[in-house]
Amino acid sequence: MHVVDLAHESLELAALRDLPALELRAEAVEPDELAAALARLRDARGLKSLRLRSRVRALPPALAELRGLQQLDLVDDTLPGLPAAISELTRLRSLRLELFHLASLPRSLAALTRLRALHVDSHHLCGLPDCLRELQELRELTLLLRHLYVHDWERPAHFRPRFEQPLAALFLLLADLPALTSLTLGEPDNASWPDVVFDRLPAEIAGLHALEALTLTSFGRAIAMPHDVVMPSLRRLDAHLSRFDATEAELRRMFPNAALDRDPG
Template sequence: MHVVDLSLSSLELAVLRDLPALELQAEGVEPEALAAALAVLRDARGLKALRLRSRVRALPLALTELRGLQQLELIDHELPGLPAAISELTRLRSLRLELFHLASLPRSLAGLTRLRELYLDSHHLSRLPENLGALAELRSLTLLLRHLYLHDWERPAHFRPRFEQPLADLCRILGQLPQLSSLTLGEPDIASYPDVVFDRLPPEFAGLHALEHLTFTSLPHRVALPHGVVMPGVRQIDANPRRFDATEAELLAMFPNAQIDDS
């Protein structure tokens, strides 16, 4: 992947014209300079993958005009959300978001009907959109909720972040994704973490009929299993068996065909 640091150099279309993948480092530039650089990329017809490292409060709309993108990765500790026009990137197959202040996703995200991978890593995400099930091609979802309270001196009214969506509702939404075969869930691995989200799998989890690969990462607690639920389609579980509040027999009863990897 070709890397350009906008604080050191500008984009040259002659170099980028046939470049398939680009990492754009823009943490130290003004929003206007970032917008200008993204405008240049509109003529880079061969660009399929973009990794953008920035520190902005709003994404330039020029990003949503890069209609040829198939992979987009956004890394930003300031950005609170995505523009509704993100739905214009209809060729996206992979969307990876490492956004510290991301609080919610726009309903328009459901317009990315070719999306196969969605990676969410946020300290502030409160819920997933109810219409996420429209992503009929989505095969892989990673949901990392790093909801640790860090006082932000630039925002005196800064609130303690929480994931407010009931776990049963979250699982109903995931159950609407017909192709979802891989799911990764994680939250801070700290014993004093006050707002646990993934402390159990509700009965609604059984609605994930296409699920084959389940991963738990960095959990500070044990995960309780629902009674009477059997998911024979799950083939791989990446988690220490001691992470489950269940006996080996109960774990095997729910996931009779799963190989459990605790490495």
């Protein structure tokens, strides 16, 4: 992937015209400079993948005009949310959001019907919207909640960051995604009550009939498992057995065809 840091070099369209993938670093430039750079990329007809590193309060409208994009990665610790115009990027197959202040996803996300992979990494996310049900081709979902803070100044003054969506409602939503084969859930390993979100897997997980891979990362306590749930579709359970408040025999009954990890390392 070609990398351009706007703080040290200009965006030369002639060199990028046929480039399929670009990482654009704009953390140290003014918003109007970023807007101008994205406007120039409208003529980069071969650009399919863009990784944008920025520090802005709002994404320039020119981003939504890059309609040839199939992969978009956004990394920003200032941006509070996505614009509704994200719906213009209808060719997107992969969307990766590493946004410190992201609290919610726009309803216009429903227009991205070709999306196959969605990665959300945020300190402030409150829940996933019902419009996610429109993403019928979504195969991979990653949800990383980083709702704890090392420094007091990182915590917003106006609200306590918290994933408020009930787990049963979340998994009912995911059960309406017929192509979902891979699910990754994570939160800080030093989370304690009441900050823990994924303290259990609800019985509604049984509705994820196509799920083949379940990954659980950085959990600080054992996860309670539902009773009388069997998921024969699961082939890979990426989490050490000690992560679960269940015996190995109980896990094998729940996931009869999954490889289980006995190695704590």
